[in-house]
Amino acid sequence: MITPKTYNMKRILGIFAGLSLAASLFAGGAIFDFKDPSGVSNLKFDMTAPVESISGTADGITGSVHFDAAHPGETKGSLVVSTSSIMVPKSKMREHIMGAMWMDAKKYPELKFELTNLADVKDAGDGTFKGKAKGVMTLKGVAQELDAVVTIKHLVGKLGAKLPGKKGDLLVVSGTLVVNRDDFNINAGQKLDKVANDIHIALNLVGYAEM
Template sequence: MKTILLASALLAAAALPSFAQGLVTDGAKVEAGTYTIEPEHTRVRFDVSHFGFTKYDGEFRKVSGTMTLDPAKPDASKVDITIATNSVMVPNAKLKEELDGAQWLDAAKFPEITFKSTKVVATGADTADVTGDFTLHGVTKPLTLKVKLNGAGVNMVNKHYTSGFEAKGTIKRADFGVKTYVPMVSDAVDLDIDAAFEKTK
């Protein structure tokens, strides 16, 4: 049994370098086309300052959306993301209940958080500023995300062509009508997103 496990580990290790070498990190070389969010490996995290003592973080677990990518014309690329409001997860069960409620996100009344890009500006070989309409708590405001391409290539497990990105941005929740405990719990909310997209056509 140990011999089989060792052989499997060696085979996996041998496969990794060739897979890594196949990854594209230059945005101009990523395959053009239409992509769909791969939800199992996409995370939308956030953190706030809690009474100035610590940062408190959480994440949204249900994310869907599409991306149209044109490396030859980055400004023609588009992304459209939808997050289920009630998928917010935090370490404290009582806080999770509060966040879902009317005092905070009001998930029953506003079941979706969305981002629809309006402008894409390449800032480097693997970076771009993506500006769009961000809707939270029924309010829509412009938001610019700093986006970096992690890599693109064929996923060695499911064989789907995949592009992975990280994105960062900051919103002021009071601008969206979520004012509970401001400023003790910070108005500024930092967003940290890891998104995987699979090519569909």
């Protein structure tokens, strides 16, 4: 449920993220577009319950992130995932997931992660940074602060390898986070024997920045 407090927090963070992205145009670094025309970007989710393990993917990812290799801690942006892009290998199960009890794709067509900063950043060398992505996840109308353990790899001048004829960089983001379905009102407290409460999400994302 959206409480006035979470709604305000979401609005403030949204404005903050927008202003930050605008400000970053005048600073160093680049804005990476995470709409991946090659179809590689995806989220992989895994839920292990006593009766059944459910796993699937979502690839309808858009959004943009500002990244500056000189200041990786100031990485900011937002990522949006289309609910209808969630895919599981069982057609009936997918129908259930899209239904009102679970993800309610009609009412909530997307889920969003507002990245506010990168904490505990460690430079692993070769353009790779490890850290904790801090931000707010909005899912089924509920906004909640979440952390994701991420590895960011800045591939300088590699855009042409993905999009021939174009010059620029790639930003590869991989990581993990855990979302609790009770927290986001995803059929909260129900069918826990078949559908685990913790949703383990693996991030496999690539952003494009044309220079």
